[in-house]
Every structure is written in structure tokens, then in C-alpha cells.
Amino acid sequence: MRDTISPEPLLQVRNLRKSFGIRGGLLGRVLAEVKAVNDISFEIGRGEVVGLVGESGSGKTTAGRTLLRLEEPTSGEIRFDGTDLTTLSADGMRRMRRRMQIIFQDPFASLNPREKVREILTHPLRLHGIGTASDRPDRAAELLEKVGLGRDSLDRFPHEFSGGQRQRIGIARALAVEPDFIVADEPVSALDVSIQAQVINLLDDLCDDLGLTMLFIAHDLGVVEHFCDRVIVMYLGRIVETGRSEDLYARPNHPYTQALLSAVPKPKPGRRRDRILLKGDIPSPIDPPSGCVFRSRCPMASAECAEIVPPLARVGAGHFSACIKTT
Template identity: 55%
Template sequence: MTETVIKVENLKKYFPIKGGIFKKTIGNVKAVDGISFEIKKGETVGLVGESGCGKSTTGRTMLRLLEKTEGNVYFKGEDIFKLEKKELRSMRPKMQIIFQDPYSSLNPRMSVSEIVGEALLDHGFATRKDVNDKVMETILECGLAPHHIRRYPHEFSGGQRQRIGIARALILNPEFIVCDEAVSALDVSIQAQIINLLADLQAEKQFSYLFISHDLSVVKHISHKVGVMYLGSMVEFAEKRELYSKPLHPYTKALLSAVPIPDPTLTRERIILHGDIPSPANPPSGCKFHTRCPYKTKRCEEEIPEYRDVGGGHYVACHII
């Protein structure tokens, strides 16, 4: 049986809204509102949804870069939110993140050697004498050249910068990596190279990934399981083939209908969602999707749908299924 690396249980992350003279909390932005899933060793879980649905907040809260509001996150059976500062620091090398923007996530005053090797020194994994050898080995794995080691971020293209970010995450040999829109800022040809690199490294080192993206074609290529988020909630979660061939939730169907088909002779019926996305500070009653759902009933407006397994590990939160 494959080991579970990350387990998320009813995770919530609310951001307070302050108002009035005394800046009292008058409400909350419910960025992540009670989601649950798990990621096994050597597995990639894709997380998709429209901008603002809570994907990135989920990834950052799972790494405890943000403190939770409620729920639990277990890394190999250990609740990371119960760890003391020293214990959390010792666990940091095992959980890394590749940020979305390769321009702002790298320090412009540091060379590649310093950026990638910094964590080795901070965590005592190598001496200053040995750092360059380890950095060289890692950047070569990530598709960079030996002479890049002394250059600075402004001297690289966007794709090369993202490879530096990947090298920085990989050098500590982590077990779990959050890829937060890791290829969205890159050209399509570069995207393919980076995705193939991540897949090759996973096959070799058995990393577990949470791959956050709004591009369903990219998620389909790299993921083993896919979760669909809407307004902070998980509306569907299933094995990749199951979700793409038999989507159940109306929101998932609408997202998949927008994916281009690379064949001009084929057409796909588009499902157009009407209306705007509700505010996460004031979500609708009942099913959050009912304000845009073409199949809504009275029950959808009043009752929150149960997130349940409809068979074979295919989870969905919908009254009409």
C-alpha cells in the first residue's frame, strides 16, 4: 500500500475584514472553506478552478506559510500546525514550494549559486566548500548550464528563472512540493519542457506534488488525481481519467467544455456560465454554485450539498448527482 504523504482534513482559511473606527472584524473572506483530500508518495494531485477560488491559499496553508483558521494538515501522520517553531524548521526541507512568478520570487542581488545553495547552508546540509558542487549538480538536473551558476536573475529568460526556482526547491531533496502556477508565466514550448522535467524528477525521486493551475490541459498531462475548487470549496475530486471522461459536477463540465481541442475537424459544445462569481466574503446560501448553475433546484438554494464518494474514489458535492 502506497504511503500517504499529505492528508488535509476540513481545512479552512479565513481572512478577517476590518471596519469602523476601531478596526473591528466585521466579516471574513472565506478563501478556503472546509476542503479534504490526500496525496500519496510519488503522486501528483492537480488543483484547478477560476482565479480567486482559493487554490494558492490552499497550497500555502498546507505548508504553514499561512496559519489555518480550522482543520488539520498531516505530513506523514504528523499535524504540522501542532509543531513548535524548532520542529517546524526541521520539517521545512521536506516540504517546498515553486512560486508562480519567477521574476519576483528570486532575489535580484543574489547569484544563482547563492539563491539555490542558501537553504543548504541555513539547514546545515552542506559546508560552504561543498555547496557549489551540490548546486552545480542540481542546476544541471534542471536544465541549466554550468556557466549559469555565477549569473544573476536579470540575465535569464522567464523559463530559465523558473528552472532556478525549481532547483531551489529540489536541492533539499523534499518529499512534497507545491507547484503554485509553476508554468503559467511561461511560453507554451517552455511549459512543456518544465512539465516534462517535473515528471522525470518525480519518476526518479518519488516526489509528491500539489500542482495548482487554471490550465486543465496542463493538469491532465501531469496529474494522477484532480480536484476542482469553486469559491473556497472542493466540488469534485477524482482520478484524472475518471474526471476528464465522466465529469459529474456542472461546474467541472463547464470548465472542461472550455478546453480547446487540437483538431479543427472536431467541435465541443460550450457550456457558458452566466453571472459573476459571488464574493467569498458573502457566499450564497446552500450550494455556492447555484447562482450560476443551469440545473439548480429549490434545494440547491437552501441546503449545502454533502461532499460524498459516489464510487471508486470519485467525490462530488452536488444535489442533482
């Protein structure tokens, strides 16, 4: 747990929902809705790094993008440092984005291949009126040094770098406007395993040195355990468990969390958990199961699980789980 975490929340999310309409027919009417994020609430303290985990299709990336209003929320409240982002105009949100940035998953797709690194890093500075035209290249060079790249990288194009180096450029761009909060959307999943540790260590050092607050979206629970202060587990658009990393990994409560953690390799064979294999695939968010959304794959499910939407209940200090069988 980082010593710099403040009990005062920087981000407060209440009853957030994000649905996408599926249109069809000659008139393009909405035929169905994809409930990507379905009534989630959580807080992130200043200086805290929170991991958001779950299988593909659980709604992690949509949740992260909705927090920054890269996707407009269907309903709910997103309060950042006391300001409800859902009420801001386009200009107001643009000003707020100086304090909120994102690191994208694919470091190649997120960088303009026609621009040199100099332009990539000075664009956000110009957009937000930071510095002057003469000193912005020096600011860009400082950003590169901060992420472990040299000044000579300024006049190179993205394709001239390795995947890990491109992600470092993406991190430098996110840091350019000196944000308070960063959404890191699976920033190492597209990288070789040998490079992942370098990028994670870089992010860890930056969070400590700059006092950053971060939502770290990932599917690699091994990375999350060592990097994040707290973990939120999502399944089919809902939060099913949340707690401090050491508590959740030592005593997972929800059957879904237990299944996820059972697949994480352990360096010491004696500490290995019995593997829990889930049946079937994650259901469609167009028509999620009634009651508990995990019941169709849960080894503990009973008839009452189809009737009750389990709330997050306290199972320990700062540890909450949404399961009527285990709470």
C-alpha cells in the same frame, strides 16, 4: 497513473479552513471575513501528483500556502507523514520544511535580484545544515544540471535569464533540500506557451526520477490532464469534485467541472464538447451563497440547492462529486 504511487497517504487534510479578516473603522475591528478555504478534506499518496484546479478566486493558492503554513490555518488538521503540522512550533515547522517546499508562480518575483544563483541555491543548504561550505557550490551546480542549466549559471543574476530559465532556477531551489513533497503554485502560468511544455516535461521527469509527491495548482486543465494522476476541483473555497484524471476528464459529474472542461480545446474536432457558458462572475468569498456555493451560476440549480450544502458523494471508483442533482 504513476507506478510509484503508494496507497499510504503522505498528506492528509481534514476540515481545513482559512479566513482573512477585513478590518476597518478607527479601532480596526474585523468587519467581515473572507472565507478563502472553507472546510476541505483530501489525501495525497506518496509519489502521487495531484492537480488542484479552479477559476481565479477559488482558493487554490491559499490552500497550497496553508498546507505549508505560509498562511496559518484558521482551523482543521494538516497531517504530513503522521505529524499534525498545525501543532508544531516555529522551530518544529522550520525543520519540517526541509521535507516540504514550494515553487512559486512568478519566477522573477520569487528570486532575489541582488543575489547570484550561487547564493540563491546555497542559502537553503546552509539553513538546513546540508553539506559543508566547500562542497555546497558543487551541490548547487548539480542542481542546475538536474534542471537543464549549466554550471556557468552560478555566477549570474536572475535578470540575465529568460522566464523559463528563471523558473528552472526556482525548481532547483525547491529541490535543494531533497524534499518529499512540493506545492507547485501555477508554475507555468507566467511563461510563454512555447516554454510551458519544457517546464512541465521537466517536472514530470523529476517526479518520476526522484519519487516526488506534488500538489500542482493550475488553471490550465489541458496541462493537468496529461501531468496529474488525480484532480481536485475547487470553487469558492470548497471542493466540488475529485477523481482520477482519466475518469474525471472522461466523465465529469459536477456542473462546474463540466463547464471548465467544455472550454478545453480538443485536438480532434469530433471529440469536442459543447461549450457551457456560465452566467455571471464567481461570487465574493466574503458572502458566499447559501447551500451549494455554485448554485448562483449553475444551469441546473433549484430551490433546494439554496438549502443543502452537498457533501462529496461517490459517483465512481475513487470519483466523488458534490452535487445533489447529479449524484
